[in-house]
Amino acid sequence: MENTYYDPADLKKFGDIAEFEPELAKKFFSYYNSVFEEGALTAREKALIALAVSHTIQCPYCIDAYSVGCLEKGLDEAQMMEAVHVAAAIRGGASLVHGVQMMNKVKKLSM
Amino acid sequence: MAQTLKHLNATLASPSYQNDVLNNGLFTGGKLPRFKEMLKKSGFQQLKPTDLEIFQINLGYMCNQTCKHCHVDAGPERKEIMEREVMDLCVSKIREFGVPTVDLTGGAPEMNPNFRYFISELRKAGVKEIIVRSNLTIFLASASYQDLPEFFRENRLRVVSSLPYFSASKTDRQRGNGVFDKSIKALRMLNEVGYGDDLILDLVYNPGGAFLPGDQKELERTFKRVLKDNHDITFNQLFALTNLPINRFLDYLIASGNYEDYMEKLVESFNPAAVDGLMCRNTISVDYTGKVYDCDFNQMLQLGVVTSSGMNLADISLQALKQRAIVTGQHCYGCTAGAGSSCQGSTVSQ
Numbered sequence: 001m002e003n004t005y006y007d008p009a010d011l012k013k014f015g016d017i018a019e020f021e022p023e024l025a026k027k028f029f030s031y032y033n034s035v036f037e038e039g040a041l042t043a044r045e046k047a048l049i050a051l052a053v054s055h056t057i058q059c060p061y062c063i064d065a066y067s068v069g070c071l072e073k074g075l076d077e078a079q080m081m082e083a084v085h086v087a088a089a090i091r092g093g094a095s096l097v098h099g100v101q102m103m104n105k106v107k108k109l110s111m
Numbered sequence: 112m113a114q115t116l117k118h119l120n121a122t123l124a125s126p127s128y129q130n131d132v133l134n135n136g137l138f139t140g141g142k143l144p145r146f147k148e149m150l151k152k153s154g155f156q157q158l159k160p161t162d163l164e165i166f167q168i169n170l171g172y173m174c175n176q177t178c179k180h181c182h183v184d185a186g187p188e189r190k191e192i193m194e195r196e197v198m199d200l201c202v203s204k205i206r207e208f209g210v211p212t213v214d215l216t217g218g219a220p221e222m223n224p225n226f227r228y229f230i231s232e233l234r235k236a237g238v239k240e241i242i243v244r245s246n247l248t249i250f251l252a253s254a255s256y257q258d259l260p261e262f263f264r265e266n267r268l269r270v271v272s273s274l275p276y277f278s279a280s281k282t283d284r285q286r287g288n289g290v291f292d293k294s295i296k297a298l299r300m301l302n303e304v305g306y307g308d309d310l311i312l313d314l315v316y317n318p319g320g321a322f323l324p325g326d327q328k329e330l331e332r333t334f335k336r337v338l339k340d341n342h343d344i345t346f347n348q349l350f351a352l353t354n355l356p357i358n359r360f361l362d363y364l365i366a367s368g369n370y371e372d373y374m375e376k377l378v379e380s381f382n383p384a385a386v387d388g389l390m391c392r393n394t395i396s397v398d399y400t401g402k403v404y405d406c407d408f409n410q411m412l413q414l415g416v417v418t419s420s421g422m423n424l425a426d427i428s429l430q431a432l433k434q435r436a437i438v439t440g441q442h443c444y445g446c447t448a449g450a451g452s453s454c455q456g457s458t459v460s461q
Contacts, residue, residue: 042329044329071320072318072325074330076276076280
């Protein structure tokens with residue numbers, strides 16, 4: 001193993017996953033490419049969604065790829081940071097909303 | 112204001128040093144294929160010209176701005192300016208070659224003291240289309256330039272202007288403090304005299320860093336919407352250009368540690384479909400001394416045309432130009448990446 005789990009150079013090797021299982025890789029990349037084509041959403045909107053999701057799942061490869069992707073599509077720093085805040089708000093909200101569950105339990109157990 | 116590499120006596124100000132950087136390092140030892148090898152691998156032998164359609168003339172390297180990405184290394188202290196004799200030679204050759212379009216660039220071409228004389232001579236020569244690449248802020252640089260929009264209108268020039276982004280922060284970071292606000296004022300001046308409608312006003316977008324431009328049509332839609340909504344400005348087309356690793360953009364790439372990744376990105380993004388539409392095939396570039404190049408980028412790297420009659424415009428025939436092989440280098444990857452890039456924007460529809 002390398003000294004670190006993540007190597008930025010590995011991002012360029014993403015396609016190499018086909019080496020161990022070509023058919024599924026082919027299907028995945030075909031699907032992946034179709035997803036990011038312009039459709040009901042623009043390619044620009046999709047890049048911004050991908051950037052937000054990348055932060056939610058905290059994937060360094062995805063953050064690298066979609067930071068570049070967003071810049072290439074003409075998005076600016078403020079727009080990109082707002083997308084990250086959307087991800088953070090949903091993540092934070094997801095924790096906080098479970099506070100209701102905690103409250104329910106506490107109230108049930110308490111006199 | 113930033114200073115030119117030449118003014119700073121930077122090693123990188125030398126075209127031969129830049130050619131060394133571009134030809135060695137990454138492009139030796141098989142790490143990355145040289146542009147010529149990539150062409151061959153993709154089924155192209157030699158790059159040959161098509162009919163000569165655009166006669167691009169660099170009127171000099173003097174400019175009122177010192178943009179960080181400038182491939183010309185232009186700036187206020189650059190003194191290289193085309194003299195009237197060279198302009199007259201250009202007019203005579205344009206007549207002889209029957210070229211329909213003349214494309215004037217710089218520096219700021221309007222700063223050439225004979226700019227208006229040259230336009231009137233080109234008009235007399237019956238040139239079908241004259242393009243002026245204006246940086247916009249020149250209109251506000253001194254009182255003597257304030258009537259330029261009117262002058263452009265009278266001469267029905269096609270105006271192509273750089274506006275790298277539709278917000279002040281990104282534009283100013285690349286082109287200098289206050290450039291965005293001045294550009295907006297200048298665009299309003301152009302709109303007021305009829306540009307952006309019947310008179311053609313095109314804008315040029317180029318990335319504000321070490322990344323490639325996205326889809327030209329999508330960028331154009333966004334630029335049109337934002338400029339209209341926020342500033343009541345209209346324009347015709349947006350050209351998305353790739354930054355080429357020459358002069359100040361090369362300096363930026365090296366200083367910021369992005370050079371290797373950027374060159375790899377350009378090579379990985381090589382698009383064979385962009386080769387046919389390369390601007391060096393239908394364009395020649397003439398420098399302020401009357402020397403001829405396959406494009407403005409080759410001009411900056413001092414890679415002159417190779418013809419049977421040399422590289423001086425005075426000696427060159429149309430036949431010799433048609434028979435030449437186009438001179439290429441590793442910087443050419445900038446014009447074949449993704450959707451392709453030329454002075455007229457993308458060369459492949461995405």
